[in-house]
Amino acid sequence: MGEKQIRDQAIYKFFEKLDRSFFVDPQLKHLAIQDKPLPIGFGQTISQPTLVVYMTIALDLDKNCRVLEIGTGSGYQSVFLAEFAGEVFSIERIEELSKQAEKRLKELGYKNIRFKVGDGSEGWPEFAPYDRIIAAAGAGDVPSELLNQLKPGGKMLAPIGEAGYQELILFEKDQNNNITCNTLGEVTFVEFKGIYGWQNK
Numbered sequence: 001m002g003e004k005q006i007r008d009q010a011i012y013k014f015f016e017k018l019d020r021s022f023f024v025d026p027q028l029k030h031l032a033i034q035d036k037p038l039p040i041g042f043g044q045t046i047s048q049p050t051l052v053v054y055m056t057i058a059l060d061l062d063k064n065c066r067v068l069e070i071g072t073g074s075g076y077q078s079v080f081l082a083e084f085a086g087e088v089f090s091i092e093r094i095e096e097l098s099k100q101a102e103k104r105l106k107e108l109g110y111k112n113i114r115f116k117v118g119d120g121s122e123g124w125p126e127f128a129p130y131d132r133i134i135a136a137a138g139a140g141d142v143p144s145e146l147l148n149q150l151k152p153g154g155k156m157l158a159p160i161g162e163a164g165y166q167e168l169i170l171f172e173k174d175q176n177n178n179i180t181c182n183t184l185g186e187v188t189f190v191e192f193k194g195i196y197g198w199q200n201k
Contacts, residue, residue: 007061014083014084018079022104023040023074023075024038024040042096044071047136047189052077052080058155059081062084064086065087065132066085066132067081067132068091068130068132069088069090070158071092071135071136072090074100074101075104079104083110087113089114089124089127094117098115119193121194122194123143123145123149129149130150130151130154132156132157133149133158135157137189139159139160147173147179155173156173157170158171168187170182170183
């Protein structure tokens with residue numbers, strides 16, 4: 001079995017033992033087992049579990065990776081990143097969601113993730129460059145500021161499109177800073193606020 005297959009299996013095993021109900025409000029806990037998005041307040045959602053697993057696998061993480069996450073949300077994707085990467089830097093524009101996610105991750109014992117309240121379209125230049133970047137919101141255009149913070153040899157995963165329909169794009173930057181793109185499928189995310197929101201397209 002190859003190294004990537006072993007990592008992928010570890011992600012599936014982690015998914016099976018992780019209680020998704022820990023990341024949703026009490027009145028929705030009975031729905032947490034379902035493979036579908038759920039509201040988390042403020043017009044935001046927790047993504048369907050199988051999509052979170054798929055995106056985590058697509059990032060090809062290891063413990064040497066520094067990851068920038070745009071859209072902390074409930075912290076459900078964040079915990080996968082914290083489990084399989086070395087360092088995680090997670091930005092959320094809604095302060096209450098960020099605080100709730102930070103509390104959850106600390107309760108689970110993770111110490112390798114930093115949280116920030118702010119505009120994700122600007123990235124987090126202070127700790128750039130990053131080996132991996134993942135966006136949990138649909139952008140109207142390719143977020144160039146985020147690509148600029150991606151390390152040569154790095155990968156960025158982001159939904160690009162319009163309201164109700166986006167394509168999940170895997171961007172890969174080579175050692176000469178050339179970018180290649182691959183479409184991994186059709187998805188539906190909430191809007192990427194800031195300069196890459198749909199209203200600015």
